[in-house]
Amino acid sequence: MKKLILYFFFTSLTCYSQETKLSISYEYIYSPQFDKSIQTYNFDRPFLKEKQPLFINGIHSNFNHTFKNEIQLKQGFSIGYSYFRSQANNLNFNNTLYLHFIQLGYLFHYQNSKRLIGFYENIQINCVLGGLFKNINDQATQFEEHRFKSLGIGGEIIGLIGYNFQKSDRLSPFISIGYSPYYFCPNTEALLNDSKGLIINPWVNYFKFNLGIAFKIK
Amino acid sequence: MKRREFLKNGFLISIGGVLIPKTILSCRKETLFEESSFSGKVIIIGAGAAGLYAGYILKSKGIDFQILEASNKYGGRIGKNDSFADFPIDNGAQWLHGKNNILSDFILSSNTKITLDDTENMYWFKNNLVKELPKNPEIFDEDNLPDVSFQQYANQKEFGDDYKYIIENLAGDQGASASKLSAYWNHQEEINWVSGDDDYKFEQTYFDFIETQIAKPINNEIKLNTIVKSIDYSSEIITIIDSNNQKYTANKVIITVPISILKKNKIEFTPHLPNEKTEAFSKIGMGAGMKVFLKFSTQFYDDNIVGGSICAAYANEKIGKIGEDNVLLAFIMGEQAEYLTSLGNDDAITLKLLEELDLMYNNQATKSFISSYVNNFTNKPFIEGAYSYSTINIGNSREKAAESIDNKLFFAGEAMNLNGHHQTVFGAAETGYREVINILKNNK
Numbered sequence: 001m002k003k004l005i006l007y008f009f010f011t012s013l014t015c016y017s018q019e020t021k022l023s024i025s026y027e028y029i030y031s032p033q034f035d036k037s038i039q040t041y042n043f044d045r046p047f048l049k050e051k052q053p054l055f056i057n058g059i060h061s062n063f064n065h066t067f068k069n070e071i072q073l074k075q076g077f078s079i080g081y082s083y084f085r086s087q088a089n090n091l092n093f094n095n096t097l098y099l100h101f102i103q104l105g106y107l108f109h110y111q112n113s114k115r116l117i118g119f120y121e122n123i124q125i126n127c128v129l130g131g132l133f134k135n136i137n138d139q140a141t142q143f144e145e146h147r148f149k150s151l152g153i154g155g156e157i158i159g160l161i162g163y164n165f166q167k168s169d170r171l172s173p174f175i176s177i178g179y180s181p182y183y184f185c186p187n188t189e190a191l192l193n194d195s196k197g198l199i200i201n202p203w204v205n206y207f208k209f210n211l212g213i214a215f216k217i218k
Numbered sequence: 219m220k221r222r223e224f225l226k227n228g229f230l231i232s233i234g235g236v237l238i239p240k241t242i243l244s245c246r247k248e249t250l251f252e253e254s255s256f257s258g259k260v261i262i263i264g265a266g267a268a269g270l271y272a273g274y275i276l277k278s279k280g281i282d283f284q285i286l287e288a289s290n291k292y293g294g295r296i297g298k299n300d301s302f303a304d305f306p307i308d309n310g311a312q313w314l315h316g317k318n319n320i321l322s323d324f325i326l327s328s329n330t331k332i333t334l335d336d337t338e339n340m341y342w343f344k345n346n347l348v349k350e351l352p353k354n355p356e357i358f359d360e361d362n363l364p365d366v367s368f369q370q371y372a373n374q375k376e377f378g379d380d381y382k383y384i385i386e387n388l389a390g391d392q393g394a395s396a397s398k399l400s401a402y403w404n405h406q407e408e409i410n411w412v413s414g415d416d417d418y419k420f421e422q423t424y425f426d427f428i429e430t431q432i433a434k435p436i437n438n439e440i441k442l443n444t445i446v447k448s449i450d451y452s453s454e455i456i457t458i459i460d461s462n463n464q465k466y467t468a469n470k471v472i473i474t475v476p477i478s479i480l481k482k483n484k485i486e487f488t489p490h491l492p493n494e495k496t497e498a499f500s501k502i503g504m505g506a507g508m509k510v511f512l513k514f515s516t517q518f519y520d521d522n523i524v525g526g527s528i529c530a531a532y533a534n535e536k537i538g539k540i541g542e543d544n545v546l547l548a549f550i551m552g553e554q555a556e557y558l559t560s561l562g563n564d565d566a567i568t569l570k571l572l573e574e575l576d577l578m579y580n581n582q583a584t585k586s587f588i589s590s591y592v593n594n595f596t597n598k599p600f601i602e603g604a605y606s607y608s609t610i611n612i613g614n615s616r617e618k619a620a621e622s623i624d625n626k627l628f629f630a631g632e633a634m635n636l637n638g639h640h641q642t643v644f645g646a647a648e649t650g651y652r653e654v655i656n657i658l659k660n661n662k
Contacts, residue, residue, distance in 0.1 A: 042249035044651035046278035051248040093327035190412035196637035
């Protein structure tokens with residue numbers, strides 16, 4: 001049954017697809033709230049020599065699919081995943097933070113083949129689901145006999161510019177910028193800094209920048 | 219598009235890709251106040267966990283500070299006795315409650331030995347020791363609790379007299395009598411608790427850890443036997459006068475004395491503290507509390523005994539320690555501590571506890587009793603109680619009590635903790651660094 005569903009799924013994608021792409025990119029993230037929590041963590045723990053790095057650099061992978069259309073503005077869907085890690089190794093104390101985002105969204109793909117040959121633009125509107133986790137000395141931190149975690153949900157808007165090489169349009173480099181208003185469960189600060197008193201608002205904003213390459217599958 | 223145009227566009231994109239993150243990166247420091255412009259002096263009143271940790275942070279930032287401590291030792295409600303048994307015992311705070319807290323990180327990184335205390339409770343119920351109770355008394359973490367006392371709520375839930383001292387033990391954990399602790403507000407504050415449920419004990423003592431890691435590095439800045447009598451914050455420079463009329467001046471003052479001292483106006487402020495502030499102090503509860511250590515020739519008792527009418531919580535002190543002596547801790551809070559204090563002397567207190575243990579264990583207590591040691595926080599002149607608790611109608615009093623005044627007076631200590639970690643050593647430490655942040659934040 002599973003195989004049958006997968007067969008129909010991929011057949012329908014093939015029949016109706018204009019383009020299917022997989023991409024991988026470097027992702028830069030800037031969130032003032034995450035920064036403040038980690039900065040506070042570093043401030044109030046002078047006993048840890050190596051400072052906890054901020055969430056800055058991550059990787060992002062994306063699968064997107066645009067549908068057949070006669071006009072230049074095409075539409076499709078996109079599924080993405082971002083991963084960030086912040087690790088500080090101190091004597092007897094190795095603190096690692098993991099930040100994951102899954103993006104599910106709709107994209108508008110525009111390519112004007114007459115004016116800007118090779119270039120295309122995407123606007124993506126995503127729903128973002130995220131999770132923040134922490135390991136101390138390679139063991140997951142626990143709270144009430146479960147893994148201590150902070151989950152969240154948000155929206156995301158992304159603008160992307162890419163370029164299709166004329167000789168081989170299999171590969172296309174791209175850059176994108178994005179913004180997300182994001183709501184974390186109130187454990188975020190507790191997880192980052194064992195505190196709830198300093199940054200009370202669980203709303204997080206983040207900006208992101210991606211630089212990567214997309215592989216055209218079809 | 220021509221080749222030239224493509225190269226131009228590609229070049230701009232690449233430059234943007236490299237420069238934009240680099241520019242933003244350069245604005246992002248790894249810690250707060252990396253370059254603090256504050257050059258004044260901070261005086262911290264009280265050398266308990268909050269005061270010591272505030273000093274420790276100020277030292278790490280190179281800021282001039284001094285700690286004035288009323289008693290002849292630092293540590294506040296954390297202490298140590300290493301002569302009573304063949305292992306060191308904690309005079310005051312002894313359990314590390316959970317591991318998701320700042321001191322737990324410090325303990326791990328300093329390789330301080332702690333042990334999980336996972337001992338089971340035995341209940342003194344209807345004159346018998348039982349492993350399980352007919353009804354589960356854990357009724358105080360439900361939603362929609364009314365703002366009534368633990369005792370009233372237990373009555374509403376039809377926990378009769380048989381459960382009186384079981385409920386007293388639950389309230390005693392919070393440093394209060396069941397008749398005074400608010401079911402609603404206690405729960406509201408506990409919602410914020412993130413440290414975890416497990417309890418850990420120190421192989422040495424909590425005091426050893428605090429002393430070695432936090433107090434010793436700032437020892438030169440601690441002045442003991444200095445009882446602060448008044449604080450004048452009417453001008454830019456704050457003047458503090460102690461009981462010997464010695465004067466101290468500072469730009470900022472962090473007040474970390476126990477809430478009992480603030481409630482009783484033992485420090486005179488000029489100008490007077492706002493009414494809102496003093497009302498907030500008065501609404502935060504602080505009850506009586508004592509720890510009695512009983513040494514026996516044999517261990518006839520269980521690791522935890524809950525529900526005694528004289529003492530609602532006994533615990534085997536030897537758990538997590540390296541030693542042979544059999545020491546039982548009687549952890550006594552609220553009305554039970556008030557009653558035992560009223561007996562007037564340590565021998566009378568010990569006798570009452572032995573009577574209760576004899577009843578529980580067929581007269582084995584008196585037979586094997588060797589000695590006792592009573593540490594009554596209620597009688598300590600600069601403490602006067604156990605720790606803060608949430609009274610009925612406490613509302614946002616902790617927030618009000620913790621607010622700074624005129625960017626000159628800052629308030630810290632376990633009672634001022636706003637993230638559910640009040641009553642704990644790490645909760646007090648959290649307020650210490652919080653107030654240093656508040657000082658630096660307002661003086662960028």
